[in-house]
Amino acid sequence: MLKNKYTLDFKLESVRLALQGDKSIAQTALKLGINKATMYQWVSKYRSEMTTNKSELNTEDELKQLRIENTRLQKERDILKKALHISL
Numbered sequence: 001m002l003k004n005k006y007t008l009d010f011k012l013e014s015v016r017l018a019l020q021g022d023k024s025i026a027q028t029a030l031k032l033g034i035n036k037a038t039m040y041q042w043v044s045k046y047r048s049e050m051t052t053n054k055s056e057l058n059t060e061d062e063l064k065q066l067r068i069e070n071t072r073l074q075k076e077r078d079i080l081k082k083a084l085h086i087s088l
Contacts, residue, residue, distance in 0.1 A: 006034075011042050012046075014028070014029075014032055014034060014039065014042060015039075015042050015043050015046045017032070018039060018042075018043055019043065019046075025039055025040060025043055026039070
């Protein structure tokens with residue numbers, strides 16, 4: 001069984017360099033002494049996790065906005081109910 005020889009910090013820093021640097025992912029992997037396929041897997045996993053995190057944040061923001069709108073609509077409904085009772 002192979003042991004993981006790279007720390008999480010090393011992987012994250014490697015991915016950061018690969019995505020933000022001026023070199024390609026393959027060139028960054030070569031420079032760091034990492035197999036190209038390994039680097040592409042790390043980048044893919046990172047992008048997937050970032051997409052998932054953004055989706056979760058967007059869902060939370062959407063829920064917050066919907067709750068605010070729901071409160072506003074309930075207030076409007078209550079005002080209309082009172083107005084209807086006054087006019088009868």
